[in-house]
Amino acid sequence: MTIIHRFLKTPEGLAGALLLAAFVLVALAAPFFFPRDPLSIAGPALLRPFQDWSLPLGTDRLGRDVLAGIFHGARTSLAVSLAAAAASIAVGAIVGTLAGFGGGWTDEVLMRITDAFQTVPGFLLALAFVSVVGPSLGVVVAAIALSAWTGPARIARAEVLSIRERDYVASARVAGMHPLEIAFREVLPNALPPVLALASVIVAQAILVEAALSFLGLGDPNRVTWGGMIAEGRTVLRSAPFLSIVPGIALVLTVLGVYLAGEGAVETAAKRRSLA
Amino acid sequence: MNRALRLIRRRLIGAIPVLLIVIVGTFLLLETAPGDAVDAYIVSTGGDAGLIEALRQRWGLDQSPMTRLATYLWSLSHLDLGHSVTFSRPILDVILERLPNTLLLMGSATALSFGLGSALGIVAGAKPGSFRDRFLSIGSLALYAVPGFWLGLVLTVLFSVQLRWFPISGIETIASGKTGLGRALDIGRHLVLPVAALGFIYLALYLRMMRTGMAEAWRQDFVLAAKARGISLRRIVIRHVARNALLPLVTMLGLQSAQMLGGSVVIETVFSVPGLGRLAQEAVASRDTPLLLGIILVSAVLVIAINLIVDILYAFLDPRVGASEATA
Numbered sequence: 001m002t003i004i005h006r007f008l009k010t011p012e013g014l015a016g017a018l019l020l021a022a023f024v025l026v027a028l029a030a031p032f033f034f035p036r037d038p039l040s041i042a043g044p045a046l047l048r049p050f051q052d053w054s055l056p057l058g059t060d061r062l063g064r065d066v067l068a069g070i071f072h073g074a075r076t077s078l079a080v081s082l083a084a085a086a087a088s089i090a091v092g093a094i095v096g097t098l099a100g101f102g103g104g105w106t107d108e109v110l111m112r113i114t115d116a117f118q119t120v121p122g123f124l125l126a127l128a129f130v131s132v133v134g135p136s137l138g139v140v141v142a143a144i145a146l147s148a149w150t151g152p153a154r155i156a157r158a159e160v161l162s163i164r165e166r167d168y169v170a171s172a173r174v175a176g177m178h179p180l181e182i183a184f185r186e187v188l189p190n191a192l193p194p195v196l197a198l199a200s201v202i203v204a205q206a207i208l209v210e211a212a213l214s215f216l217g218l219g220d221p222n223r224v225t226w227g228g229m230i231a232e233g234r235t236v237l238r239s240a241p242f243l244s245i246v247p248g249i250a251l252v253l254t255v256l257g258v259y260l261a262g263e264g265a266v267e268t269a270a271k272r273r274s275l276a
Numbered sequence: 277m278n279r280a281l282r283l284i285r286r287r288l289i290g291a292i293p294v295l296l297i298v299i300v301g302t303f304l305l306l307e308t309a310p311g312d313a314v315d316a317y318i319v320s321t322g323g324d325a326g327l328i329e330a331l332r333q334r335w336g337l338d339q340s341p342m343t344r345l346a347t348y349l350w351s352l353s354h355l356d357l358g359h360s361v362t363f364s365r366p367i368l369d370v371i372l373e374r375l376p377n378t379l380l381l382m383g384s385a386t387a388l389s390f391g392l393g394s395a396l397g398i399v400a401g402a403k404p405g406s407f408r409d410r411f412l413s414i415g416s417l418a419l420y421a422v423p424g425f426w427l428g429l430v431l432t433v434l435f436s437v438q439l440r441w442f443p444i445s446g447i448e449t450i451a452s453g454k455t456g457l458g459r460a461l462d463i464g465r466h467l468v469l470p471v472a473a474l475g476f477i478y479l480a481l482y483l484r485m486m487r488t489g490m491a492e493a494w495r496q497d498f499v500l501a502a503k504a505r506g507i508s509l510r511r512i513v514i515r516h517v518a519r520n521a522l523l524p525l526v527t528m529l530g531l532q533s534a535q536m537l538g539g540s541v542v543i544e545t546v547f548s549v550p551g552l553g554r555l556a557q558e559a560v561a562s563r564d565t566p567l568l569l570g571i572i573l574v575s576a577v578l579v580i581a582i583n584l585i586v587d588i589l590y591a592f593l594d595p596r597v598g599a600s601e602a603t604a
Contacts, residue, residue: 012414116297119576123538124556128568131560132309208423212542215425216557230426241433248426255421263417 006268013264019257027078030071038072038224039064046240060229060243061236070250073226076219077254080137081206084144088202091145092152093188093195099153100160100191101183111157114150122147126209130218137220140213144206151202152195159191200262204255211251226251280588287587291580298576302569303348307341309565357570362562367570371552375574377447378551380463381470381544382536386529388475390482394525397486401521402513404491413487416480424539428473428546435469442469445548470547474539478532482525489521496520523594530586534579 007013036042042065047058049066057066099110117125126143133139163169164187172182213219214227226247233243318328332338339347351358357367393416400412436444443449448463493499494517502512541553548554552571559568 112293113297115294116301116576119294119534119579120298120301120572121534121538121575121579123535123541124572124575127541127556127560128305128565128572131563131568132305132565204421211423212425215423215542216545216560218560227423227425230429234429237429237433238437241437244426244429245433248423248430251423251426252418252421255423256418259417259421260414 003268003272006271007264010264010267012260012267016257016260016262016264019253020261023074023254023257024078026071027074030068030075034065034068034071036068038068039222042068046236048240049242049246057246058242060232061240066229066243066246069224069229070226070247072224073229073247074250074254076137076223076225077207077210077251080141080144080210081203083141084148084206084210085199085202087141087145088148088206089152089195089199092149092154093156093192095149096153096156096158096195097160097183097188097191100157101164101179101187107157110153114153117147118150123209123212126213127216127218130213135213135218135220137223140210140218140220143213144209147209148202148205151198155198156188156191156195159194160187163187163190197266200258200265204258204262207251207255207258280591283587283591284584287584291584295576295580298573299349299352300345302572303345306348306565306569307344352573357573358566360564360567360570362558362564362567367567368574370555370567371570371574374550374552374555377549378537378540378544378553381467381474381540381549381551382533384467384471385474385478385540386532386536388471389478390525390529392475393479393482394486394522396479397483397521398490398513398518400483401487401490401517404487404494409487412483416483419476420478420480422477423542424473424477425542425546427477428470428543431469431473432546442466447549447551466547467549470543470549473546474536474543477539478536481528481532485525485528486518486521489524490517493517493520523590526586526590526593530583533582534575537575537579 008017030038041063043052043055043059043063045059045061045063047055047063049058050056051058055065055067057070059065060069095110095114099107099114102110126147129143129146130139133142160183169182169186172186173179177186210219210225211227211230214225215231217228217231219225219228229247230244233240233245233247237244318331355368357371359365360367360370363370396412396416400409403409432444435441443466447466448454448459449466454462499512499516502516507516537553540551541556543549544551544553545557552575556568556571559565559571
């Protein structure tokens with residue numbers, strides 16, 4: 001039985017995989033089903049869902065297609081969360097490796113910086129960063145990574161501390177390899193698996209932070225975001241609550257999918273260990 | 277008592293470099309921001325190039341970055357966070373005025389998520405692997421996947437717009453003239469929905485931590501011994517298993533404080549609670565960068581203080597903490 005097969009056999013893994021597959025499909029299919037700009041007007045304003053089958057989820061205050069927004073919003077969400085997760089894991093792994101392998105003052109300085117980043121509420125930091133630099137997709141990614149790299153850094157450091165005493169590291173030293181080369185070619189790859197285990201939590205948090213930033217009006221103004229749609233719908237919350245509720249459901253299902261997939265992966269790994 | 281004092285001293289000394297790094301970080305962000313304090317001042321009052329030059333000189337903005345950082349540190353050491361252009365008042369005054377509301381919101385939300393989370397965690401952990409364990413674990417995960425601001429909006433639609441049980445926004449009825457108990461009840465009614473929105477999200481963390489801790493405790497020898505002595509299952513769950521799993525949750529309280537402070541930004545914005553988070557949103561909306569960075573500094577100090585309190589609490593609950601230092 002392959003690992004994927006075993007992963008799909010756990011109820012969490014299966015549910016998570018289905019939700020994530022739907023999310024990725026929706027994100028990838030957006031330009032095919034909705035080639036028009038999702039920010040353009042598609043019909044009468046404030047059309048309720050399930051009234052007109054060419055606009056199944058209705059329209060918003062300005063007559064923009066809600067379903068097209070959901071599809072294109074998935075694209076933004078997917079791109080931002082993957083990029084932010086990759087950036088925070090890369091930065092965290094590098095900082096953690098340098099701190100753990102360097103030791104001494106390098107370790108002390110890098111870990112105090114990590115402490116400082118963990119002391120400042122991550123969302124406030126992201127908020128300040130975007131507000132100072134100006135909202136665009138890249139800045140939002142950087143802002144999320146800025147508040148999320150500390151977890152991977154700590155795990156990587158702990159892992160490197162245990163690895164650096166191993167025999168193969170000592171033999172690389174004897175062979176005359178440069179310490180940085182040892183750190184990044186011998187130690188880091190072996191320290192990576194537990195860091196990657198954080199990926200699901202980081203992706204999920206990135207989706208939620210991106211949504212919260214867009215909700216506060218700090219998303220990329222040229223793109224549809226689920227958080228932005230919720231904020232937009234909030235202005236007509238009394239008369240058309242569905243405008244805020246529908247994108248929120250999409251958010252919950254996506255984040256839940258990520259968490260469930262993570263749970264499934266943990267369970268699969270645990271079972272494999274208990275079998276071995 | 278001596279032990280607690282030593283712990284406090286050690287933590288405070290450790291906090292100094294961290295706080296310095298935060299200050300340098302906020303200074304760098306302030307430097308990156310387009311425009312400076314003079315630009316902001318001129319926008320609100322108007323003035324010619326001569327005045328701009330004179331102000332830059334008077335406020336030391338024509339100095340080198342290192343000198344400016346030193347000036348910044350000097351004024352911070354006098355508890356001077358600068359002047360908010362939006363509010364035309366010292367930044368610290370504005371922040372301190374909003375702080376109590378945020379502390380009230382955070383404290384209540386933490387109590388809700390810790391209390392309900394650990395209680396449900398005990399229910400789930402009493403029988404690991406059972407149906408109710410799986411139901412609660414997955415259910416709490418679903419709750420953890422909900423964006424706080426959206427939960428706030430859904431609660432508003434349900435309980436304020438449809439059912440009209442709770443007020444839509446604000447912290448108290450404006451100009452109600454209520455005092456004492458009446459005012460407290462009024463504030464309480466206003467806080468029900470924001471506290472629920474903030475507290476329910478983080479409930480999952482405590483529930484799952486409790487549940488995992490209990491699942492581990494079941495495998496310990498002392499639980500087997502308790503079973504062998506014929507102690508009732510209910511007593512074993514409460515006195516032996518849950519009690520041992522509870523301690524790590526206390527550490528979580530401190531670690532969670534930074535996240536909850538961040539979460540309160542959107543919740544306070546949704547419910548118009550005049551707290552620190554709402555202030556941050558207002559600072560962003562009016563491009564008042566010095567105010568925003570002042571809020572970040574105050575929150576960092578707040579997080580350090582909360583963690584210190586949690587550490588002391590922990591030291592009292594677990595006599596093993598710091599015992600080795602006492603002999604050393």
